[in-house]
Amino acid sequence: MIDLSNKENCTGCRACLASCPKHCITGAFDHEGFWYPKINTNQCVDCHVCEKVCPVNTGSTSDGASEQYAVYCKTALIRKKSSSGGIFPLMAKTIIGDGGVVFGAAFDSDFVVRHICIDKYEDIAKLRGSKYVQSDMGDSISQVKSLLKEGKKVLFSGCPCQVNGLLNAIDKNLSKNLITIDFVCHGVPSPKIFKSYLQERKKSGDIVEVLFRNKKYGWKTYSMKIESKNGNVYRKVFVLDTYMQLYLRNLISRPSCYVCSQNHRSDITLADYWNIAKKHPEMNDGMGITKMQIHSQKGQLLWGEIQNQCVSICDEIRDLDIQKPRIVPPKRQLIFDNIDKYSFGELYSKYGKQGFLYEVKNRVKTLIKIVSYFLGKNL
Secondary structure (H helix, E strand, O other), X not given: OOOOOOHXXXXXXXXXXXXXXXXXXXXXXXXXXXXXXXXOOOOOOOOOHHHHHOHHHHOOOOOOOOEEEEEEXXXXXXXXXXXXXXXXXXXXXXXXXXXXXXXXXXXXXXXOEEEEEEOOHHHHHHHOOOOOXXXXXXXXXXXXXXXXXXXXXXXXXXXXXXXXXXXXXXXXXXXXXXXXXXXXXXXXXXXXXXXXXXXXXXXHOOEEEEEEEEOOXXXXXXXXXXXXXXXXXXXXXXXXXXXXXXXXXXXXXXXXXXXOOOOOOOOEEEEEOOOXXXXXXXXXXXXXXXXXXXXOHHHXXXXXHHHHHEXXXXXXXXXXXXXXXXXXXXXXXXXXXXXXXXXXXXXXXXXXXXXXXXXXXXXXXXXXXXXXXXXXXXX
């Protein structure tokens, strides 16, 4: 039986729930807004399957990278609407074109982030773009298993821990048609905090669109954009948006993220190539470059199918950064202790707001980056 006494030991991937042969595992969201398994000890037969599939218990050894690229999609519109270089939509389109399905994170009608399965070109847009909230995996792993048994080709994208949990839960004889994509992860924020944040944004009208990585001011100065039904648009560069501030300062992440040791066992890892200006300045046009690392033959084959739709440079072979253990900020506890007492704005003002000089410095730096982008100088 998995040990649930320490919340740092659970990533919320739901591999245990999908793998329990006695179906004695359910789950619930805690007061911080994160999902954790619940075990019916009366039904548990101590088969230890849940322990074997847990990505925290089993560890995650990567086979290492064979190829690494700086890459972006040639189609300007796809790239503009993507978080970085627009590579994932091309891969998803290829899989669907082969009669397969794609799993990834999408907003539902209430702007809760959930993993969903798509099999139509027009639905790729739902999965495109970063969502800086932990996605609800639902029964995705069980769905993947069923589809693989039917002989379907499946592309699954998610955080390293989600991918590793899935890989642990899938029988080796089924995995030949499974292709996985993960990304360099900064940690997953609380869905409950995000819901509280959106409640304040709804004061301007019912929300119809949320974009974490709008590129109006360029890729490196991306903005949070929230559009309301009445036409009102909220837009803040990420360093000025209060939600993104809490996330990037590690104040609202899942407990397991602070001790994360997940490696990239996926077929392909994607990341923003933030230092492209130094490494490959000829590609630095301010619209987004993806750093792509290929770990397997399956990954190489998928890359081969989309390569002619991309501009790419073969980069030096080295491991992409993994999520490293980090210190839990003292104010994190204060935020979650008071999550039910205060509104998001009040939580930020009391426990997240920095000093006056910090705020001024942030605004000046942001203004310089925006002006530089429009002058064609992509810093």
